[in-house]
Amino acid sequence: MKQLHVELGDRGYPIYIGSQLLKRADLYAGHIKSKQVLIVTNETVAPLYLDQVLQNLQPYQVETVILPDGEQFKTLEHLSRIFDKLLAAKFSRNATLIALGGGVIGDMGGFAAACYQRGIAFLQIPTTLLAQVDSSVGGKTGVNHPLGKNMIGAFYQPQCVLADTDVLDTLDDRQLAAGLAEVIKYGLIRDAGFFVWLESHIDALRARDKQALAYAIEQSCRNKAEIVAEDETESGVRATLNLGHTFGHAIETGAGYGVYLHGEAVAIGMCQAADLSLRKGWLSRQDVERIIALLRRAGLPVNPPAALDAERFLELMAVDKKNLDGKIRLILLEKIGKATLPIYVDRSLLELTLNTYGRD
Amino acid sequence: MKQLHVELGDRGYPIYIGSQLLKRADLYAGHIKSKQVLIVTNETVAPLYLDQVLQNLQPYQVETVILPDGEQFKTLEHLSRIFDKLLAAKFSRNATLIALGGGVIGDMGGFAAACYQRGIAFLQIPTTLLAQVDSSVGGKTGVNHPLGKNMIGAFYQPQCVLADTDVLDTLDDRQLAAGLAEVIKYGLIRDAGFFVWLESHIDALRARDKQALAYAIEQSCRNKAEIVAEDETESGVRATLNLGHTFGHAIETGAGYGVYLHGEAVAIGMCQAADLSLRKGWLSRQDVERIIALLRRAGLPVNPPAALDAERFLELMAVDKKNLDGKIRLILLEKIGKATLPIYVDRSLLELTLNTYGRD
Numbered sequence: 001m002k003q004l005h006v007e008l009g010d011r012g013y014p015i016y017i018g019s020q021l022l023k024r025a026d027l028y029a030g031h032i033k034s035k036q037v038l039i040v041t042n043e044t045v046a047p048l049y050l051d052q053v054l055q056n057l058q059p060y061q062v063e064t065v066i067l068p069d070g071e072q073f074k075t076l077e078h079l080s081r082i083f084d085k086l087l088a089a090k091f092s093r094n095a096t097l098i099a100l101g102g103g104v105i106g107d108m109g110g111f112a113a114a115c116y117q118r119g120i121a122f123l124q125i126p127t128t129l130l131a132q133v134d135s136s137v138g139g140k141t142g143v144n145h146p147l148g149k150n151m152i153g154a155f156y157q158p159q160c161v162l163a164d165t166d167v168l169d170t171l172d173d174r175q176l177a178a179g180l181a182e183v184i185k186y187g188l189i190r191d192a193g194f195f196v197w198l199e200s201h202i203d204a205l206r207a208r209d210k211q212a213l214a215y216a217i218e219q220s221c222r223n224k225a226e227i228v229a230e231d232e233t234e235s236g237v238r239a240t241l242n243l244g245h246t247f248g249h250a251i252e253t254g255a256g257y258g259v260y261l262h263g264e265a266v267a268i269g270m271c272q273a274a275d276l277s278l279r280k281g282w283l284s285r286q287d288v289e290r291i292i293a294l295l296r297r298a299g300l301p302v303n304p305p306a307a308l309d310a311e312r313f314l315e316l317m318a319v320d321k322k323n324l325d326g327k328i329r330l331i332l333l334e335k336i337g338k339a340t341l342p343i344y345v346d347r348s349l350l351e352l353t354l355n356t357y358g359r360d
Numbered sequence: 361m362k363q364l365h366v367e368l369g370d371r372g373y374p375i376y377i378g379s380q381l382l383k384r385a386d387l388y389a390g391h392i393k394s395k396q397v398l399i400v401t402n403e404t405v406a407p408l409y410l411d412q413v414l415q416n417l418q419p420y421q422v423e424t425v426i427l428p429d430g431e432q433f434k435t436l437e438h439l440s441r442i443f444d445k446l447l448a449a450k451f452s453r454n455a456t457l458i459a460l461g462g463g464v465i466g467d468m469g470g471f472a473a474a475c476y477q478r479g480i481a482f483l484q485i486p487t488t489l490l491a492q493v494d495s496s497v498g499g500k501t502g503v504n505h506p507l508g509k510n511m512i513g514a515f516y517q518p519q520c521v522l523a524d525t526d527v528l529d530t531l532d533d534r535q536l537a538a539g540l541a542e543v544i545k546y547g548l549i550r551d552a553g554f555f556v557w558l559e560s561h562i563d564a565l566r567a568r569d570k571q572a573l574a575y576a577i578e579q580s581c582r583n584k585a586e587i588v589a590e591d592e593t594e595s596g597v598r599a600t601l602n603l604g605h606t607f608g609h610a611i612e613t614g615a616g617y618g619v620y621l622h623g624e625a626v627a628i629g630m631c632q633a634a635d636l637s638l639r640k641g642w643l644s645r646q647d648v649e650r651i652i653a654l655l656r657r658a659g660l661p662v663n664p665p666a667a668l669d670a671e672r673f674l675e676l677m678a679v680d681k682k683n684l685d686g687k688i689r690l691i692l693l694e695k696i697g698k699a700t701l702p703i704y705v706d707r708s709l710l711e712l713t714l715n716t717y718g719r720d
Binding site for chain 2: 076084140
């Protein structure tokens with residue numbers, strides 16, 4: 001088992017990474033300070049892993065909320081079901097919430113924990129690669145609003161994260177690839193050495209080699225943890241984590257939620273950001289091709305949907321959360337391993353990328 | 361104008377107290393860092409004070425949400441209306457929210473500010489005495505759940521509080537008295553000198569003498585600010601602010617929401633706590649009579665509703681947020697000016713108070 005620590009003073013916490021973690025009763029016991037435990041999970045994950053988790057929680061008074069699976073249920077309305085259960089069971093402010101699932105469950109469980117009686121303890125057990133390397137680190141929690149993703153939420157840190165590589169065995173190939181998009185992002189924005197490692201281990205990762213996965217998760221979490229420790233509430237360097245995301249959100253919305261997975265849309269967005277970085281004179285054509293090649297080998301799409309033209313892209317990018325004032329700021333790459341802070345991009349240059357990259 | 365500072369490090373903020381503050385454009389300008397401003401108020405306060413506030417905000421892009429007036433609307437559902445407006449107006453994370461109203465508006469506006477894009481700035485303009493001396497200090501925000509009051513919320517501090525004594529002119533006598541209950545509470549729990557001052561100025565306060573009101577608000581806020589600075593998240597001394605509240609919540613729920621004002625129920629609860637403190641041998645009979653006399657002179661009820669018997673009281677007290685494990689902890693008085701931390705009280709002693717105090 002590997003262990004990382006997210007350095008956030010008295011809100012700091014450990015991330016455990018490895019095989020067989022779900023069965024480690026000692027890890028649960030070390031981070032649960034009360035009798036009352038609520039597990040929040042979903043209809044897909046519950047039949048696979050809920051029993052394994054429950055077996056470690058026999059000393060506790062355990063309640064469970066099983067939500068429907070999907071981003072479309074990440075709403076205030078479904079969040080209420082968690083509060084309903086906590087209150088019906090008369091859980092006190094000493095209770096502990098365990099979020100067992102992917103990013104949606106982690107975001108909702110964490111936000112429920114942040115709000116219930118103004119804050120109770122919570123543990124994250126991410127069950128997708130994406131959640132293990134991204135949403136489980138950094139304390140961003142929340143739900144969607146019909147007018148925008150993640151618009152309602154809190155910064156709230158867990159007691160610990162259990163990233164068990166065994167749960168990735170039940171993840172389908174497409175979900176695994178979507179997680180790899182965020183893994184590759186860490187190489188691109190701040191860790192050229194990791195990018196090179198990924199170029200030589202991408203096949204092992206797709207074959208679910210446990211050792212390779214544990215290393216990739218560790219490096220991803222370490223990179224993210226360092227960024228978050230430096231800038232918890234995203235006033236500076238944390239914004240670099242959004243590489244490809246403004247393009248990506250436009251693709252997700254434009255194609256209709258559910259057509260692209262988040263990681264897939266981000267993969268395409270990172271290619272567009274790379275293309276734009278080439279036009280700025282920062283990346284070489286060869287750099288861009290390396291990036292596209294690695295994403296392709298990870299099983300990810302790299303070209304924007306044909307139906308989404310430049311005009312519609314611009315419209316959707318302007319309503320991204322980071323651009324609510326109508327101006328578009330983007331994260332670009334100065335080189336592989338170094339991202340810019342958010343910058344305003346010349347509109348004609350952006351249109352060039354939108355009109356030509358991946359449009360052949 | 362008086363000015364206090366709530367000492368919470370980088371979350372600290374000033375409280376301005378005095379006459380004519382609503383018209384001080386400089387106070388708004390000094391605490392609003394962005395172009396976008398949302399005012400959250402209600403149907404009662406808007407016709408009285410919204411225009412006055414708006415006149416100071418001409419340089420800004422201002423939107424307004426007017427909620428229905430009443431505790432029954434302090435729900436997640438009505439909170440959503442604030443998010444709807446923020447998003448429809450495309451407000452960014454740099455926007456500022458102004459909560460203009462009593463405790464319900466302050467709690468909802470503050471919670472909306474805490475959650476919108478994981479936190480935007482907010483200003484509190486409390487328009488009731490209760491809100492000026494209580495809910496506007498300390499950062500407790502939130503909404504009710506059908507199964508319990510203030511069960512969903514956050515600790516979130518404003519940029520500043522404007523406590524304008526002029527707005528108390530439009531407060532009816534009953535609401536003013538309800539605010540005085542919490543003012544008297546500060547004297548009881550930690551400031552015997554203030555309690556004595558209140559005994560000699562209670563008539564001036566009821567007559568809305570501006571100078572007396574400003575002094576009472578200042579001393580109340582100072583006492584609360586000191587407590588909150590010591591214990592922001594209520595792990596210790598902050599609990600003393602709940603003097604009379606466990607009894608009070610039982611009265612509010614037992615009589616049906618809306619029959620008693622919060623301050624009225626707390627006044628009765630403080631008398632019950634005083635009676636129990638007498639039975640513990642801490643307060644003298646004369647102390648208890650001084651407390652009852654001051655609350656009566658403030659225009660407050662001091663006897664529990666006849667229909668609420670001891671058994672029902674116990675039932676309701678056991679489901680108070682602080683007692684979700686079914687055990688009843690109470691704040692009592694060691695003397696006038698010194699409260700205990702929450703203590704378990706012998707059930708037979710508690711029943712004695714419930715059966716006999718105010719039951720003649």
